[in-house]
Amino acid sequence: MFLAFFGPKGTFTEEAAATLKGDLIAYDSIIEVLDAVKNKKVDKGVVPIENSIEGPVGVTLDLLAQDYDLIIEKEIVLSVSHNLLANPGTSIKDIKSVYSHSQALSQCRIFLENLNIITHSTSSTAAAAKFIKGQKNAGAIGTNRAAELYGLEIIARDIQDYDNNMTRFVVLSHKKQPSTGNDKTSIVFSLSKDCPGGLYDVLGLFARENINLTKIESRPSKKGLGKYIFFIDFEGHCDDSKVENILNTIKNKTPFVKVLGSYPTYGED
Structure with missing residues (x-):
């Protein structure tokens, strides 16, 4: 089985994907992962969808809502610990600029502000x-594995603003999952503009x-x-009778669902 993940190697998404059985293939963007699953170049894809500090990963939500007919078959939740990486022999006082994904930079805001450096x-x-x-005067926020892969040293550990920093990833495929008795369902819908109280009704x-x-x-509908x-x-589960009735009612009340x-709910097989 082939698994696509939002890479390159050394990301937290790779760590999430590694909890599954299969050969891992890195893609450079979330949309490329979804394309690979859509076109059946791989069996499944793993992408981030939510962080406990910074909230939703908007690009993932937007693509799943309107551009791709893929199915969430599993969620993976990881505790995220950010580290400041640098080239060997570099100290914190040498760092003039720090590079990382926008979410990681946001999650380490206090640490970076105290350093008073460019991000x-x-x-x-x-x-x-x-x-x-x-680059002797540059640092990066990344994982232990990234440091190993690229020959860097960890010069500061656990630099995130909050200890309880969790990221939720979803596993995407074309296969609907059967009910386990302990499930979660994700839906997206819109409301008619001439329907006061529509969200309350749903x-x-x-x-x-x-x-x-x-x-x-x-999310903005664009x-x-x-x-x-x-x-x-x-x-x-969407096949539960009560849930099925609710979904049918929502279909009748809204222009899009x-x-x-x-x-399975996180922690359950």
Whole structure:
């Protein structure tokens, strides 16, 4: 089995993908991972979708909502520890600029502000580590594995602003997962502009059936100011009778609804 992940090697996404069985193939962007799964170049793809500090990974949500008919079959949650990497022999006082993915930079904001240095955004944490190789006055925020891969040293560990820094990844494929009895379902929907109280009505469907919502998120629809789509995660499987009835009702109440997948709750097989 071949697994695509948002790379290059040395990213947290690679660490998440490595928990699965299969041959790992790195792609340079989230959209390339989704393309590889869509075109069946690989069996599955792994991409980040949410961080406990910085919130949703917008590009993943947007692509799954409107551009790709892929299914979430599993979620993987990792504890994220950020490190400052530099070339051998470099000390913190030598660092003039730091490179990393925008999410990593945001998650280490306090540490970086105290250093009072320039930051630069890169496509991934591993790309940052690769970029600074040989640059004595540059540092990168990245993983232990990235340091090993690119011959760097860790000059400061656990530099994230908060200890409870978790990132959620999703495994994407074309295969719908059967009910396990301990599942979560993700959906996305939009509302009619002439429907006051539309969101309240949709959320009320779950409340009346005593179904717990584990996440609700809004994103711009890209169709004009004030136009949004809504992402909801809730307990239950789309084949459960109560959930199926709710989804059918939402279809009748809204112009657009899409089931992104039903999959085992994190920590369950």
